[in-house]
Structure formats: C-alpha cells, structure tokens
Amino acid sequence: MIRNRLRIWLLPTFILLVCLANAQQYNFSTVWNNLGPGVRKNQLIEFRDLKGNTATLPLVLIKGEKPGRTLTILAGVHGYEYPPxxxxQEFLKExxxxxxxxxxxxxxxxxxxSFYGRSPFINPKDGVNLNNAFPGKEKGTVTQQIAFYITNNIIPVSDVFLDIHGGDASEDLIPFACFYNNQNHAEATAMARNLAEQSGFTNVVSYPYTLQETExxxxxxxxAVQDGKVGVSFEAGKLGTVQEEAVKLNKKGIYNVLKTMEMLAVNEPELTLNTLRHYNNQSYIKVPQNGIFYSSFIAGDRVTKGQEVGYITNEFGHxxxxxxxxxxxxxxxxxxxxxxxxxxxxxxIGILADAN
Structure with a gap:
C-alpha cells in the first residue's frame, strides 16, 4: 500500500521534471551568444505539458556577416493563415x-x-489560441509554454518584433501594416510607425494602446510593445487560402523592413507618404447572436454609419x-x-485619418 501511494505521489513529480527538462535542454542564450557571424542554425524546440501533450517550435537563428540590430519574424501564430x-518559407530560401x-x-x-491540425485559431492538442496566450505560462499547456518561451527568450533579444498574419479560414480582409500607438514608449512607437509606412503596404493602421503594465x-x-520593443504586424491574405499576391506582399514587407533597418540592401522604390492611407481609429461590430450571416459587402468596401451591411438568420432561414x-x-x-x-x-471598420 505504501509503495502504491509513493508511486501515485511520484508520477506527477516525474512528469513535471520531464516538462522542465524539455524546456531546459535547449539553452537559447548559450546557443544565440555562441553563434558566429555569417552563420545560420535551424533548431526544433520541444515542449510537453502535464497532460502529456507535446509540441515543437521551429526556430531559425541567423547571425549576419556584419554587426547590426536584431529582427524577429513570427509567422504561423494561426496555422490556417497560409500566405504569411x-x-x-520563401524568404528563408533566399x-x-x-x-x-x-x-x-x-x-x-x-x-x-494548429497548422498540421488544420485548425483555424486554436491548437487542437490543448484548445489554446496562441494569439491570446501571451505572456504565457512556464508550466502551462504546450501552447502557453510556447508563448512563455517567446516572451522570455526571443522578445528580450529583439530590437524589432514583426508578427505576420493574414485572413484566417473565416476572415476576409484588405492588406495592411499595423502598430500600437504606445506613448509610454514613444521612440519605439515612432520607429514602428516608420517601418509600417515603409513596408510597401498601402494601408497603415494605428491601434490605440490602453494596456496597463500588469495586464x-x-x-x-x-x-513585444508592452516590453518596450518595436512591434509591427502585417495582415495579408484571406479566407484560409494561399493567394500569390498576398505571399509576395508579405515577403516584400519583410525585405522593406530589413532595408529600413539598414540590415540588407534592397532595390525597392521609395514610398511617399501621400500614397498611404492611415487609419488611426477602428470601430468593431460584434456578433449579437449565433446564426447564419449574409452580406454583399467585402473587405475594402466603404460603409456609412447606420447603413445596413448584412443580416443574420437562424437555421430555418428566419x-x-x-x-x-x-x-x-x-x-x-x-x-x-x-x-x-x-x-x-x-x-x-477602419476610420481614415483625414476623415477625423
């Protein structure tokens, strides 16, 4: 009886130690600091949670031949957003x-x-949406552990953090570059705005930043923005398919960020600010009840306040x-x-800056 009780007590402790071993077997700082100039290193980080779920995180570390700033590029936070x-993938080959x-x-x-499970938002292994999981949990589910790993290892060594998204399986959108207007870190915000404006995206969206430090x-x-870093995001692609024009725009945006950061010489035409459309405010329509949505409007259409833009029916068509x-x-x-x-x-609904 004592032996059985001991086994019951030791089992969760053993699983916890396995989780910690997986998290610690790859020391990011050591590998990153010891990587020589002009070198690329591919890594696959493994995670395991207390429920036995496993996850892997592919990581590519590239040290340039010459010194400079560090750009982090994040894609596939939602596995159904294929253009980013x-x-x-194409950028890494080039x-x-x-x-x-x-x-x-x-x-x-x-x-x-999410990617291999063909799941639009959540990781089907633990039911967690990575895009809602930050800063993560060291001993949480595998998705929460990934968020924790990025927060505590990747963001601290990044000068600029570029998070690339697109329209998920259910989302229709117009391409845009965006940033948070965080006046607590005005210099980082100004750089984020400049990177968005130089990215090659015509639409530039500024999101209000009201997040408290403890939230x-x-x-x-x-x-990344909360941690005082320069944070920028791209949105290109829609409805869970691979549109070639969206792939090209995302890749063009990456190269333009590198050019603006003086990390890589890129032969792209300079943009003038009067070609850009700035959206400094947004208005959101929330779904009032479950149902079937009908609308003749698509992303990019102009709407007027109060205008009917669609309707919702039940399963009987009412x-x-x-x-x-x-x-x-x-x-x-x-x-x-x-x-x-x-x-x-x-x-x-994005509200154009010149309409304010």
Missing part, C-alpha cells in the same frame, strides 16, 4: 547571412499544432437581426463565411 507562412548586417530570429510556423498582452507583438455599420469608413476585415458566433468580431 509561405512568404516566410536570405544569405553573408549579405546581412545584424541578426534574424525567424519562427516560421509558431503554432505547429496580460495576449497578442504576440503587443507583448431573419434574427439586421446588422448596421457602427461608423463611416473602410471595412478592414470581416467574417467572410456564413456561420457566426455571439461575441466574436463580425466586422472591423
């Missing part, structure tokens, strides 16, 4: 460390469980509610497929 993932000034940390598919950031590049625009502006993104769930974002 494919853009980063980048030459010998021609690079500074360093690159690339996470080409941050949520492998969880939830989102990857918002965590109209439950009409949806009206909450502001005058451009639809940045919206749900582009029929099923909608109460509380989720149905539509985001």
């Amino acid at each position: 993932i494919i853009a980063v 980048i030459n460390p010998k021609k690079l000034s500074g360093n690159l940390i690339v996470l080409p598919i941050s949520n492998m469980g 969880p950031a939830k989102y990857a590049f918002k965590q 109209t439950l509610t009409k949806i009206n625009a909450t502001a005058t502006g451009i639809i940045l993104y919206k749900i582009g497929t029929p099923p909608v769930l109460k509380g989720e974002t149905l539509m985001c």
Whole structure:
C-alpha cells in the first residue's frame, strides 16, 4: 500500500521534471551568444505539458556577416493563415547571412499544432489560441509554454518584433501594416510607425494602446510593445487560402523592413507618404447572436454609419437581426463565411485619418 501511494505521489513529480527538462535542454542564450557571424542554425524546440501533450517550435537563428540590430519574424501564430507562412518559407530560401548586417530570429510556423491540425485559431492538442496566450505560462499547456518561451527568450533579444498574419479560414480582409500607438514608449512607437509606412503596404493602421503594465498582452507583438520593443504586424491574405499576391506582399514587407533597418540592401522604390492611407481609429461590430450571416459587402468596401451591411438568420432561414455599420469608413476585415458566433468580431471598420 505504501509503495502504491509513493508511486501515485511520484508520477506527477516525474512528469513535471520531464516538462522542465524539455524546456531546459535547449539553452537559447548559450546557443544565440555562441553563434558566429555569417552563420545560420535551424533548431526544433520541444515542449510537453502535464497532460502529456507535446509540441515543437521551429526556430531559425541567423547571425549576419556584419554587426547590426536584431529582427524577429513570427509567422504561423494561426496555422490556417497560409500566405504569411509561405512568404516566410520563401524568404528563408533566399536570405544569405553573408549579405546581412545584424541578426534574424525567424519562427516560421509558431503554432505547429494548429497548422498540421488544420485548425483555424486554436491548437487542437490543448484548445489554446496562441494569439491570446501571451505572456504565457512556464508550466502551462504546450501552447502557453510556447508563448512563455517567446516572451522570455526571443522578445528580450529583439530590437524589432514583426508578427505576420493574414485572413484566417473565416476572415476576409484588405492588406495592411499595423502598430500600437504606445506613448509610454514613444521612440519605439515612432520607429514602428516608420517601418509600417515603409513596408510597401498601402494601408497603415494605428491601434490605440490602453494596456496597463500588469495586464496580460495576449497578442504576440503587443507583448513585444508592452516590453518596450518595436512591434509591427502585417495582415495579408484571406479566407484560409494561399493567394500569390498576398505571399509576395508579405515577403516584400519583410525585405522593406530589413532595408529600413539598414540590415540588407534592397532595390525597392521609395514610398511617399501621400500614397498611404492611415487609419488611426477602428470601430468593431460584434456578433449579437449565433446564426447564419449574409452580406454583399467585402473587405475594402466603404460603409456609412447606420447603413445596413448584412443580416443574420437562424437555421430555418428566419431573419434574427439586421446588422448596421457602427461608423463611416473602410471595412478592414470581416467574417467572410456564413456561420457566426455571439461575441466574436463580425466586422472591423477602419476610420481614415483625414476623415477625423
């Protein structure tokens, strides 16, 4: 009886030690600091949680031939957002460390469980959305551990943190570059704005920043911003498919960020600010109840406050509610497929800066 009780007590302790061993077997700081100039190193980091779930995080470390700043590129936080993932795959085939000034940390598919599980938002292994998991938990689920790892290892050594997204399986959107207007770190915010403006994206979105220091950031590049880093994000691609133009735009954005940071010579035409469209405010329409959504509007359309933009029916085809625009502006993104769930974002309307 005593032996059985001892086994019961030791089992969770053993599992915990295994989890800690997996987290500690790869010492990021040691590998990163010992990497020589002009060298690329591919790593696969393993995670295991107390429920026996496992996850891997591919990591590419590149030290340039010449010294400079460090850019982190994060893709695949949502595994169904294919254009960013494919853009980063192509970029990794092209980048030459010998021609690079500074360093690159690339996470080409941050949520492998979501990617291979063909799950739009969550990792099906633990049911957690990586884009809501930051700063993460050291002893949490595998997805929470990945967020913790990025927060405590990758973000601290990054000068600029670029989080690349696209329209997920259900999302229709127009391409845009975005940043948080964090006046607590005005210099970092100014650089983020400049990188967004120089990225090659016509639409530049500034999100308000009201997060308190003690609040969880939830989102990857918002965590970087909270930690005082330069955080930028791209959005290109829609509805869970690989659009070649979105892949090209994401990759062009990466190269333009490298050019602006003086890390790589890139032959791209300079953008003038009057070609850009700035959106400094957003208005969100939330789904009022479960149902089937109908709308003739698509991302990029202009809407007027109060205008009917769609309606929701039940499973018998009876109209439950009409949806009206909450502001005058451009639809940045919206749900582009029929099923909608109460509380989720149905539509985001961007308000042009010159309309304020």
